[in-house]
Amino acid sequence: MTLHEAIEHAREVSRRGCTECHKEHGQLADWLEELVRLRAELERVKAEHDAAIKELDGVASLVDGLADFVDREIHPVVDYNLYLGLRENVDAVSMFQHEDKWRGPQKEG
Structure with a gap:
């Protein structure tokens, strides 16, 4: 089962009634959708990071x-x-x- 299939399954179960199980499946679908969004954001940030390092190497x-x-x-x-x-x-x-490239971002404090 893929992540998108799991989201669809959880959405389908959440629409079938009003029991606690149905509500929990709705919450599960929300979390899985958030996971998909965060993974996409991570990929975007990684691509920006790689582009910045490439530009830094040019400098x-x-x-x-x-x-x-x-x-x-x-x-x-x-x-x-x-x-x-x-x-x-x-x-x-x-x-x-x-x-920063050598040591990575430093936390203050």
Whole structure:
């Protein structure tokens, strides 16, 4: 029996009368329908998560390219302290962008 068949069966039983069993089948059908909705929502959230990680990976390669650019083009023509500050900021962005991916969402508290 599939989940949708179970929902239909529970709905059919709930329509047959007014006993406690019929009411419980109606409640069961409601819960099963909620389960179907929550599973669909979970799939949607997983797809959004995967898309966000893919986008984050694209940003990571751009930041890596920026680090290479700073090393190759900026470093030779500016004061070393300015270069170092710029490079530290690029490195901080690189570390920040991967933080949640590496460790997952952190609970506060």
